[in-house]
Amino acid sequence: MAGVTGIGSGIDIDSIVKSMVAAERAPKQTQLSNLEKKTTTQITAVGALKSAISEFQAALGALNKPEMFQARSATSSKSDLVGVSAGIKAGAGRYQVEVKQLATSSKVALGALKNVADQPITFGSGTLTVKVGEGDKSINIDVNASNNSLAGIRDAINKAGTELGVSATIVTDDSGARLVLSSTGTGKGEDITVAVESDDPSLGTHDLGQLKFLAPALAPDAGSFATEQEYQVALATYAADSGPKTLVTAQSAQITVDGMLVTSKTNKIESAVEGVTLDLKSKTPLGEPLTINVAEDKVGVKKQIQSFVDSYNKLIGVINAQTKVTSVGDDKAPVAGALVGDATARTLLNTIRNELVNTQGGGVLRTLTDIGITTQKDGTLAVDGAKLDKAMTDNFGALPGLFTGEKGLASRLDAKLKPYTEAGGILEQRNKAMTETISKIDKQKVDLDRRITSLQERLYKQFNAMDLLVGQLSNTSSSLLASLDNLPWAANNSKK
Missing domain, CATH: 1.20.1330 (f41 fragment of flagellin, N-terminal domain)
Structure with missing residues (x-):
């Protein structure tokens, strides 16, 4: 074994x-x-x-x-103001660029409403039509008993406004609670308007028509007043007004390239210089253009x-x-x-x-x-x-x-x-x-x-x-020796 x-x-x-x-x-x-x-x-x-x-x-x-x-490589002397990139069609050269104004999107505040603790703000039923610009871009919000609060209307606008690029928040100032609408679309004429069709005013504490916003309510322009004091008074009056306000007016970007005026609806300009894309980030100081270099x-x-x-x-x-x-x-x-x-x-x-x-x-x-x-x-x-x-x-x-x-x-x-x-x-x-x-x-x-x-x-x-x-042979040998030792003559021999 x-x-x-x-x-x-x-x-x-x-x-x-x-x-x-x-x-x-x-x-x-x-x-x-x-x-x-x-x-x-x-x-x-x-x-x-x-x-x-x-x-x-x-x-x-x-x-x-x-x-x-x-x-092509492209560099900006002030990349924090204007970024730049160039494609293969870009011609080598130097360009003086001055940013007059940036493209902005529309932002408006609808009328303010006082929110009483024992009687929260609700609205009668109807339809809100939120539109951006003069085209066909709009969304319709049906207001009924399921969503006739400020929060309900805000959520409905955010859900339906994704493709339109419109979002809503609620801001409360000294005049009351407001719906503030913002758009992602930039360029002149891309302003937000809100039309209202009221069905049943008795459904809520307020008529849905109070959320209407058709004409821009602009802040006072300092250049329209004879003195600074008059301007500050008008500005304070505007701030305290509970009516709808235009917070930011949609406008197009304006730059000059070697003194030539270029207008763009967005802050990414691809048509000014062939093959060159300008990414506008901030206005340049008046009379201080930056330099764009394009080279191999x-x-x-x-x-x-x-x-x-x-x-x-x-x-x-x-x-x-x-x-x-x-x-x-x-x-x-x-x-x-x-x-x-x-x-x-x-x-x-x-x-x-x-x-x-x-x-x-x-x-x-x-x-x-x-x-x-x-x-x-x-x-x-x-x-x-x-x-x-x-x-x-x-x-x-x-x-x-x-x-x-x-x-x-x-x-x-x-x-x-x-x-x-x-x-x-x-x-x-x-x-x-x-x-x-x-x-x-x-x-x-x-x-x-x-x-x-x-x-x-x-x-x-x-x-x-x-x-x-x-082992067997050893045992046989031992047995034979023992037998021989027991024979008579073996015993006599042993006594001699």
């Missing part, structure tokens, strides 16, 4: 069997473990290589866009070229790390990368390098060296910033020809890389083969365990049978 020392023979069967089993298992187990470790390391290396290639391809795709070289987006192009170089260097770094042999001392074996001697990595590297030095076309910029990008001893690329800036200043229009189009460097490199990363490509097939190897190793491990278990059981049976036989 496994684990029990031989009773008949006194032999340590368990120790002997374990040693024999371990000796049988060790060579195959070591072989499988080494193969599994090597294959797993290669799978990781191929995964890192594929990831680096994909990142490089993404940089190539971003670089292979003619519109990127047509992009060379910074964005330079950034993308640097991204191309960085992703290429990362790819080369991965290949170098996985294909080099590193010495770690005279008395120790060198450390080899997972893809040392690998044909896939070597072919890929040669393909990329050949394409980088391939001269294209007959223009001013034909190779990477023409824009200050050179290859270092370790295979990575380095950028000479001064030479790149000079090339972009002198020959910016020739840059797209170097990188974009079917014959551009980006397309050519991507075409060489695609067989490695596409579905069913070289790296996927390689990974599939290595995964199958791991599966086979797992199967061989199971087979080894089964064979070793069978061997162990056979050995225990054989040793136990031997032990039993030895």
Whole structure:
């Protein structure tokens, strides 16, 4: 029985069997473990290589866009007053912009009503028609016993006014509680009006008609009064009036571009300068225009070229790390990368390098060296910033020809890389083969365990049978000796 020392023979069967089993298992187990470790390391290396290639391809795709070289950068000398962005149609230039007024939306306060504690405000039934501007934009609010309070009407307006861009709140001032309506629509003429059709005034404490607002009730204009005192008196009278009020009048934005007047219903103006969008945030001080600069987006192009170089260097770094042999001392074996001697990595590297030095076309910029990008001893690329800036200043229009189009460097490199990363490509097939190897190793491990278990059981049976036989022979021997000792002549001999 496994684990029990031989009773008949006194032999340590368990120790002997374990040693024999371990000796049988060790060579195959070591072989499988080494193969599994090597294959797993290669799978990781191929995964890192594929990831680096994909990142490089993404940089190539971003670089292979003619519109990127047509992009424009736009800056505002006072971005807190006017923001700016430019499309590819924008012409390079400088523009003086002065913001005369911003576009605003309408905001009105309906008539104030006193709210008595023992008799809360309610209204008779009817219909409120809330309208914005002179067009057909309006909503109808049916007022009945279910919603004839200020809160009920407010909620009904907020629910129905989403598409119209109208919202309502309740504000209580010294004159009483008011419904305050706001609109999101800006521009001259986009004012809020409220028409009322009353059905049954007796349904509430107030006639629904008291919420009517048709003509703008404007605050006094300081310019209409002879003295400041008269203006302040009129302003105080207006503030104390319980009637409806125009809190904010809808108006259009007005700016000047190089002295030319531009009017817009919104604060985002796209039609003033072709391809340029102005985002108005605040008025400019009188007589102090700000400056808008529109130019070729060379910074964005330079950034993308640097991204191309960085992703290429990362790819080369991965290949170098996985294909080099590193010495770690005279008395120790060198450390080899997972893809040392690998044909896939070597072919890929040669393909990329050949394409980088391939001269294209007959223009001013034909190779990477023409824009200050050179290859270092370790295979990575380095950028000479001064030479790149000079090339972009002198020959910016020739840059797209170097990188974009079917014959551009980006397309050519991507075409060489695609067989490695596409579905069913070289790296996927390689990974599939290595995964199958791991599966086979797992199967061989199971087979080894089964064979070793069978061997162990056979050995225990054989040793136990031997032990039993030895025990039996020992017992027979002892019995014979005892019998011989009991014979008469054996007894006489013993007395002599």
